[in-house]
Amino acid sequence: MKAAPEAQKRLLDLAELDSVIDRLAHRRRTLPELAVIDERSKLHARLATQVIEAETESGDLAREQSKAESDVEAVRTRADRDQKRLDSGAVTSPRDLASLQSEIVSLHKRQGDLEEVVLEIMERREAADTKVTDLVTKRDEVRAELSAAEDRRDAAFGEIEKESAEVQGRRTGVAGEIPADLLKLYEKLREQYGVGAAMLHGGRCQGCKVALSIAEMNRIKAAPHDEVLRCEECRRILVRTAESGL
Numbered sequence: 102m103k104a105a106p107e108a109q110k111r112l113l114d115l116a117e118l119d120s121v122i123d124r125l126a127h128r129r130r131t132l133p134e135l136a137v138i139d140e141r142s143k144l145h146a147r148l149a150t151q152v153i154e155a156e157t158e159s160g161d162l163a164r165e166q167s168k169a170e171s172d173v174e175a176v177r178t179r180a181d182r183d184q185k186r187l188d189s190g191a192v193t194s195p196r197d198l199a200s201l202q203s204e205i206v207s208l209h210k211r212q213g214d215l216e217e218v219v220l221e222i223m224e225r226r227e228a229a230d231t232k233v234t235d236l237v238t239k240r241d242e243v244r245a246e247l248s249a250a251e252d253r254r255d256a257a258f259g260e261i262e263k264e265s266a267e268v269q270g271r272r273t274g275v276a277g278e279i280p281a282d283l284l285k286l287y288e289k290l291r292e293q294y295g296v297g298a299a300m301l302h303g304g305r306c307q308g309c310k311v312a313l314s315i316a317e318m319n320r321i322k323a324a325p326h327d328e329v330l331r332c333e334e335c336r337r338i339l340v341r342t343a344e345s346g347l
């Protein structure tokens with residue numbers, strides 16, 4: 102392939118811009134915020150599930166408490182009713198009186214037992230509510246950290262995109278100055294090797310850093326200026342400049 106030396110030199114500008122584009126893409130992919138967001142998202146999902154579980158437990162205990170309280174209320178009502186009957190003097194038979202008194206005693210004992218149950222449920226409910234509060238606090242903290250990391254990511258993405266757009270614009274300009282066949286070869290090599298063109302600098306390929314043999318240097322010296330050369334080592338387009346050591 103033939104191409105004017107000036108066009109070949111423009112490939113080096115293109116390669117420089119492409120390496121900036123690659124660095125920006127790499128920065129975008131490896132932004133530390135991405136790992137933070139991933140980790141915080143997972144933790145947030147776990148905590149959200151735990152909050153629901155704790156809230157369910159607390160709700161169950163609230164219902165259990167209402168049920169136990171209404172049991173206490175029913176026993177108390179019955180004991181009160183018995184007490185009123187006893188106080189009214191309507192019951193006169195000693196056997197009925199004894200039976201009524203014994204029922205009142207047993208209802209009071211039953212009420213005491215049920216009140217113990219209520220207290221025990223209240224303690225469990227209090228613990229469950231504390232757990233809900235703690236988990237909600239933790240979940241909200243993680244949510245805030247996640248949002249902050251997302252904001253930092255978006256800001257970094259914004260900067261990267263702005264810089265990328267600027268570099269892409271310059272790249273389009275440089276690419277427009279390179280003949281189509283040379284550009285096509287460059288793009289193909291860039292796809293294959295990551296970098297499509299390298300400078301021959303002081304007898305060394307700047308792409309693979311390998312020093313060219315004397316025979317190879319002689320071959321290049323003898324080659325016409327518009328000949329498009331390739332590095333024998335890395336296959337990239339080898340561009341000659343004043344610093345090539347020829």
Ligand SMILES: [Zn+2]
Nearest residue numbers: 306309332335
């Ligand atoms: Zn090379």
